Amino acid sequence: MGDQEKLVIMVTHGPEEPELATIPFAMAGAAVASDVDVVMGFQGDGCLLVKKGVAETVTAPEFAPLGGLLESIVELGGQLLVCSPCVKSRGLSEDDLVEGTEIVAAARFVAEITSATNSLVY
Numbered sequence: 001m002g003d004q005e006k007l008v009i010m011v012t013h014g015p016e017e018p019e020l021a022t023i024p025f026a027m028a029g030a031a032v033a034s035d036v037d038v039v040m041g042f043q044g045d046g047c048l049l050v051k052k053g054v055a056e057t058v059t060a061p062e063f064a065p066l067g068g069l070l071e072s073i074v075e076l077g078g079q080l081l082v083c084s085p086c087v088k089s090r091g092l093s094e095d096d097l098v099e100g101t102e103i104v105a106a107a108r109f110v111a112e113i114t115s116a117t118n119s120l121v122y
Contacts, residue, residue: 006037008112008119014045018060021049024122025069032076039112040073042082046122050082050101051092074100081108 009028013020024040032038042050049055049066056067074080080101087093087103094103113119 004037005117006039006115007031008039008041008116010041010043010109010113010119010121011046011049012044013122014048015054015058016045018058018066019063020122021046021058022060022063022066022069024120025066025073026063027120028073028078029064029069029076032073032078036117038073038078039116040078040080041109041112042080043086043109044083047082047086047090047092050080050097052096052098055098070098074098081112083109 007028009024011021011024015021028038028040049058049070055070056065058066080098081104082097082101084103084105087097094101097103
């Protein structure tokens with residue numbers, strides 16, 4: 001990693017709270033556009049945002065559509081990590097998630113957060 005800044009953003013709000021779901025994507029988009037390494041972690045209802053087709057349905061006033069933000073983050077190299085127990089408890093599998101999403105356990109989240117320059121939780 002060296003001197004590269006790294007931002008970990010944990011997302012816990014789902015599509016039923018569009019503003020709180022969209023803000024972390026706006027922050028991640030700004031960070032990757034500024035050449036910051038971005039890791040987005042999805043826990044709780046936040047994991048629903050990386051279910052195929054869901055991000056495109058989430059919009060919050062005055063924010064870019066979440067689907068477009070997600071696409072940009074992935075295109076610019078942002079990582080998407082989703083909580084394994086959270087996915088399982090919602091009946092989802094890897095096939096249900098957007099391409100590039102990785103299902104991980106708590107130890108991976110801990111490793112990402114402890115190696116980050118900064119972290120945010122939404």
